[in-house]
Amino acid sequence: AQTVTQSQPEMSVQEAETVTLSCTYDTSENNYYLFWYKQPPSRQMILVIRQEAYKQQNATENRFSVNFQKAAKSFSLKISDSQLGDTAMYFCAFLTPARNMLTFGGGTRLMVKP
């Protein structure tokens, strides 16, 4: 079975500081994709960043970057220069082409404080 675990149900960070959200996953597949989604109070699922497992280089999107440790099956998200608009639920997700379905973690609620 494929599972995704987010061990931090809630986190808070001061505006302009850096925060790291943790995610671990379990799979026997070698070809897969990892994602971080943001869900603000509007409920809309917004893709923040993605990583292909075959790529060694960590993905970066502006203030968002990941630390992908394939051997450890770890995929953490770092948010630099946190902004009030970053307040949201963050979900780590995993997809294998063979199964064609996204498997989500339980989420981390992030609060950015002014």
Added chain:
Amino acid sequence: NAGVTQTPKFQVLKTGQSMTLQCAQDMNHEYMSWYRQDPGMGLRLIHYSVGAGITDQGEVPNGYNVSRSTTEDFPLRLLSAAPSQTSVYFCASRRAGRFYEQYFGPGTRLTVT
């Protein structure tokens, strides 16, 4: 493009009632799927389709039916609603082979009393 649209945005049902949640996309995507999100949890796959006329079960399919007669539409049917189906429902779509580009609809909040 409107992207992925879902109707209604909110719905309240009584136990035993039936209804259909609508999902449409205008991007000519082959893959469409339905997820449910329960409070404090991530999304779980209910059913998915890889093209018109082809559907398959996901992780939590019981109590739901789907069909896909066109590329654009993928309705989700609840035949006899139960309180356990109270949830937020998301429809998603993507192009075949583009595993990293899932597009989500805005969600439907369903309450079954």
